[in-house]
Amino acid sequence: MKNFQKNPTNDIPISNDEIKQIIQENFFQKSMQNIENSDVNLYHLENIFSDETYYLAMKIVPLLERKVLYLSYVKNARLNDIGRRLKLQKSEIISLRHKGIQHFKHNLDILSKVKNLKGVKKNG
Numbered sequence: 775m776k777n778f779q780k781n782p783t784n785d786i787p788i789s790n791d792e793i794k795q796i797i798q799e800n801f802f803q804k805s806m807q808n809i810e811n812s813d814v815n816l817y818h819l820e821n822i823f824s825d826e827t828y829y830l831a832m833k834i835v836p837l838l839e840r841k842v843l844y845l846s847y848v849k850n851a852r853l854n855d856i857g858r859r860l861k862l863q864k865s866e867i868i869s870l871r872h873k874g875i876q877h878f879k880h881n882l883d884i885l886s887k888v889k890n891l892k893g894v895k896k897n898g
Contacts, residue, residue: 788882793875797822797847819844827889831881839874846871 788796800822819840820832832840841860845851846867853864860867 788879790872790875793878794847796828797843800824800828816841816844819848822848827882827885831878831885834881835874835877839870839877842867842870843874843878 797819817837817840819835820829823829823832835843838860842856845856845859851859853867856862856867857864862870
């Protein structure tokens with residue numbers, strides 16, 4: 775298990791592979807729990823998360839980036855298929871996927887800091 779020290783000036787040190795794994799694990803876990811009631815779709819990738827912080831972090835990622843992440847990691851669509859569906863070039867898809875992951879990580883960092891501040895205020 776990795777041991778990270780808290781550093782309030784940097785983003786959360788999560789690799790892209792770890793983000794992919796989090797998205798995939800949460801999708802499969804949630805889909806098994808709510809197979810018939812699942813409302814995870816192209817517009818609502820955030821619904822794969824049961825953790826409120828992850829949910830909010832993904833919900834505020836720009837919609838086009840969420841669509842690319844959804845098609846890439848939930849539907850396992852190829853770049854050509856995503857490009858055809860969203861009318862984008864491969865380079866744009868790669869860029870949007872990278873930006874989506876970066877936004878998600880940044881949002882997690884901010885939300886974690888806010889959560890920690892709220893915890894300190896309640897206890898203090």
